[in-house]
Amino acid sequence: MSETFFNRSAQETLDELHTSPSGLSTAEAESRTKTFGPNKLSEGRKKSVAVVFLEQFKDLLVVILTIAAIISLLSGESESTIVIFAVLLLNAVLGTVQYVKAEKSLESLKAMSSPVARVIRDGARLEIPSQEVVPGDILLLEAGDLVVADGRILENFSLKVNESSLTGESESVDKTADAIPSEKVALGDQINMVFSGSLVTYGRATVVVTSTGMGTELGKIASLMNQTQQRKTPLQTSLDNFSKKLAVIILAVCVVVFMLSVFRSHMPVLDSLMFAVALAVAAIPEALSSIVTIVLAMGTQKMARQNAVIKDLKAVESLGAVSVICSDKTGTLTQNRMCPQKIYADGRLTSCEDYDLTNDAQRLLLKIALLASDATTDENAGTSIGDPTEVALVQIGDSFGIEESTYRSQHPRLRELPFDSDRKLMSTLHELEKVPTLLTKGALDVMLERSNWIYTTDGILPMTDEKRSEIINTNRSLSEEGLRVLAFAYRELPGVRDLSIEDENDFVFVGLISMIDPPRPESVQAVADAKRGGIRTVMITGDHKITATAIARQVGIFEDGDIAVEGVELDAMTDAELDEKLPRISVYARVSPEHKIRIVDAWQRQGRIVSMTGDGVNDAPALKKADIGVAMGITGTEVSKDAASMILTDDNFATIVKAVINGRNIYANIKNAIQFLLSGNTAGILCVLYASLMALPVPFAPVHLLFINLLTDSLPAIAIGMEPSRRGLLNQPPRNPKEPILNGSLLKRIVSQGLLIAVATMAAFYLGHQTGSAMLASTMAFATLTLARLFHGFNCRGDESIFRLKFGTNKYSLMAFFGGVLLLAAVLFIPGLNTLFLVAPLSMTQIGQIILLAFLPTLIIQIVKVITDRQHGSVVTGKATLSDD
Structure with missing residues (x-):
């Protein structure tokens, strides 16, 4: 900007923009929107669909599959080559579609949490979306606001602005409405201007907008939310590391299988290599990462519908482990609707x-x-x-x-x-x-x-x-x-x-003058639900201790024997004294930002996962410090929303408890999906190892393993990830965040269930092998393993038996099962496909044997679950009270 722009009067700025202190007219604002476009900053260079599509072929799995296709082509099995490349293409298309959907999802979430601006138009004070601000608008700023456009200050009331997003300096800058001397301009001391992206930390001002969107000083700097777009969550990182270690183990097993196939089964080297590669493809749970992403995406969309906008995917995982909620009183536990009394x-x-x-x-x-x-x-x-x-x-x-x-x-x-x-x-x-x-x-x-x-x-x-x-x-x-x-x-x-x-x-x-902010009717139930779930609720407020305690007692936070302390009392405590009294303190009143950080830190020292709510500028440090920072979407300042990892669009405490339930449910669903994928893969590995050790013909053709792993596995796993929340989730204590997702009990279930499916599969193989046809034996093993894994999807929906879970509570699991059955039937019975997938004709007796053997592992698992339900008096199931859509 030129020196003369800053060194001018307020009236000169208004004259140049052809406006007045009474604001633009609605017609003029609409005209300028067409001229200047929406007030949006560039959101960075997005990947094209073509680039995203090509990136789907960089995966380790794709490399292995490509090797398998080349080997298949060299061995003369052109049908297998066609199938492999068709699967690769389908996988790339699905990955691209998922990326595009995720981008749209992110855009919708950004829109829900985007700032609003207060302007004067036609002489009236209005609140409008920030993207509708145009040059010439009269902008009203006060402490806590995010400046949404560049502007010249008309009236100043002790305004201080943090311009760290522009200058990197963390200290707030004093502003003035006066024209500044030219020597100040040379130093860049633009104290009569405010700039897009800066934060108002004190006072208020009236500003005439001079430029918006790409015309501002920030220009092409991305919005604050873009910083979290590409970041992997800790759970995804953990699963990726697990997959890599598992891949090394599986490749070692494949080498053993290759050696046994060559030296004991006297299989041709090329065929043995092809089979070993196919086994690697079948055993590596390559769908795991994408399924986790899908489950997290579905979870965030559900939370958004329930008024909890997740800005950071890490929050979804941490929510399941929250054990302390430090909640503001006003607007969160109460209605934020003061009534004079x-x-x-x-x-x-x-x-x-x-x-x-x-x-x-x-x-x-x-x-x-x-x-x-x-x-x-x-x-x-x-x-x-x-x-x-x-x-x-x-x-x-x-x-x-x-x-x-x-x-x-x-x-x-x-x-x-x-x-x-x-x-x-x-x-x-x-x-x-x-x-x-x-x-x-x-x-x-x-x-x-x-x-x-x-x-x-x-x-x-x-x-x-x-x-x-x-x-x-x-x-x-x-x-x-x-x-x-x-x-x-x-x-x-x-x-x-x-x-x-x-x-x-x-x-x-x-x-x-006294007034009351009545408690939200749902807050009482939400606090009780949190307590039942092992979550401690603490009230932190700037109100008087007596007032805060009265409200806390009404909603169930403060009970007999609890303590309420004020900020001055907190200052007098050492960390050791605070740690000793912490479990009994339910209300903190008259607290400062430093106090809030100290309270969060004290709970974290005790190994607790802490959620902190806030709406003001002074809440931002504590929101950053907490494991889950929760900002108010209605009354919250843009500073607090920027610092938080979750935004409540209804400012309601009950929404936090809903989000915790969803967080627990998402984590449980991911564990169940892992159980399904790994137990099925274990069954395939055990079958191949057994056949290799016993010098039997290979139980599966490579295309069989590809079909199972890339088509029929994904549908049930995604359906498991969409299992609805259940009341039992609130009867469990919060998850230990240090506990690995693959703990001992989960590994036992994976191995035992995989062994059951493997036994049923090899039984089908032996029945087919008795006819003397290796192809029939392989077909029966393939069909049994596929169908058994489809049945197994019902076992992995939860810890309870299917009679308690009910078939109809997850319609996606039924759709996945019947979809998988249709795909299997198409491969077995449609002319052309049966040749492509190397399957032999089946008699009605053999089809009946396949169905019976495939169902047998699920029958055994369900019998065990029914017995366990009765022994432990399994909790009532059904959708959780607070998580109904």
Whole structure:
């Protein structure tokens, strides 16, 4: 940008953009959208479909298959070569389709969590998607906002902006609305501009948008979410490492099989090599990584439908191991819909329904409440914009027919000191009856320290210890009812001037207004469900300890024997003292960002997986520190959303518990899919090893193994990955994150079930071999192994028997079974295909033997499960209470 751009007045900027402080008209905004396009940054260089398709052929499996195809071609088996290349092509097409679908899925998730912007158009304040912002829009910024476009500051109220995304400097920069000297421009000190991608950390400002999208200083820098797009999850990395180790073992087995085939079975070397390669293809669970990806993708889509947008796939895995949820109170456990309840003024406590505007103290209290607030409401549309606490204050005025915007125009704001969590106050300067008056609202403890006077109908009186005690006791009684209390005061100034925090002293105390944010009805059940699942819920809030404890007791977080502590008490504890008291502390009140990080760290020291919720700028460090950072999608700032790994689009605590259930279910489904794939592969390996050791003909042709491994295996495995959540998941303790996915019990099941299928397969082989036809024996073994693995898909749906799981609860498993049966039938009976897949004709008796032997392993496994169910009193199944779609 040129020097002259920065060294100009606000009016010159507006003139160049042909707009005004009242904002663009809707028609002009639409016209500029067509001219400038949507306000989007480049999302990086995406791979073309052709490149993605070609990348599918880089896999180790593809190399092995290609070798197998070449060997098959050299041995004169052109049919096998055709089958192998057809399978490779099909696999590449499916992989490409999956990539394209994943890209679309990511786009939809980005859209759900993309920022919104507050603008002025046609003189009205609106909230619009950030991509609809155009040059000339009047942008309203406040603490916590992500700047969505470059702009020139028109009005500045103590604005500080973090521009680390642009400059790399982590410290916030002070901004001004003044034109800057040319020598400052040379130094790059562009303090009268804000830039896209920067974060507002303090104050607020009015900005005219000068450029959007690719025209901004960030230009082609990718959006924040793109950083996680290509990253593999720990589970995928673990499975990839496991697959590599397994591949080495299997290749060693294949060498043994090759040697036995050549020297004991006297099979031709080329045929032996072809068979060994095919065995490697069959034994390596190459579908495992893609199935894990599919299951995770399905899980994230389900969570998105249930209002939990997953930004980082690692969160899906970690969710299943969460054992502590540190939850904010406002909007998460409560409705974030403050309703005015009681007021205290002139020494009297009354309900808001009995508000008396003829009382001077109560009238002044309402005046301060309306003027020292920024919220607006539209009674006709039933909508409101602003902080819920300030909305409740405006609602009091609405009940008397007082239009806040009209009232504020009669008493315009001359200066202000924005709310600050350290000061716990907000002050605005107005002229009331031609006297410059500072109106202040904030926390009672801070306000009382700064109040030397009290307003009554008898006049302004000195603040005595007796009056101070009366106010404190009133505040305590209101807080014990779970009410949030704000204090209001004023101070007359000698003239209109710039304000400083030193002005917030020597107040005249006016009164209190209390309001309630009622608990969400579903929060009580969600906290109970979390407790049943072995998950500890802790409330961390900036509210007063008494108020927080009252709400925590209502929702079931705080019980007899529990402790509530404030930030100052936490500061006084050593780490050892905190570790000792940690299990009994259920409520943390009046905490700072540093306290939140310390609380999370204390739980993590005890080996717990911690989820932390937050919505403000000051929550971001703790969200990053937690294993699962959860941001609020409705009330959350863009800073908190950027720091989090999951965003709640409904700001509801119950959604976190749903996500935990889904996380546990996804992990269980992945384990079950692994059990299915590896037990089936084990059966194939055992059959080949047995035949080689006994000098029998090979039980399977290479095309048989390819058919089983690449077609009939994938369908049941994906269906297993889509098994619905069940209530039993909440009756189990959280998963130990250090436990390997292939633990001892899973390995035992894989080997034992694989052995059962292998025995049934070799029994079919012997029945066919009795006729003297090696081809018939191979056909019966192939058909039995394929069908047995299709039946086995039902065994791997869960730990309970199929009678408890019910056939109809997972329609995909039925579809996968019948799809696999149809594919097998096509290979066995359709002329041309039976020749291509080297299968012999089967009699009805032999078909019956195949079906019986294939079903026998599943029958045995199900009998064992039924006995186990009865012995252990298996839990009631069905969809989990909180995870229904």
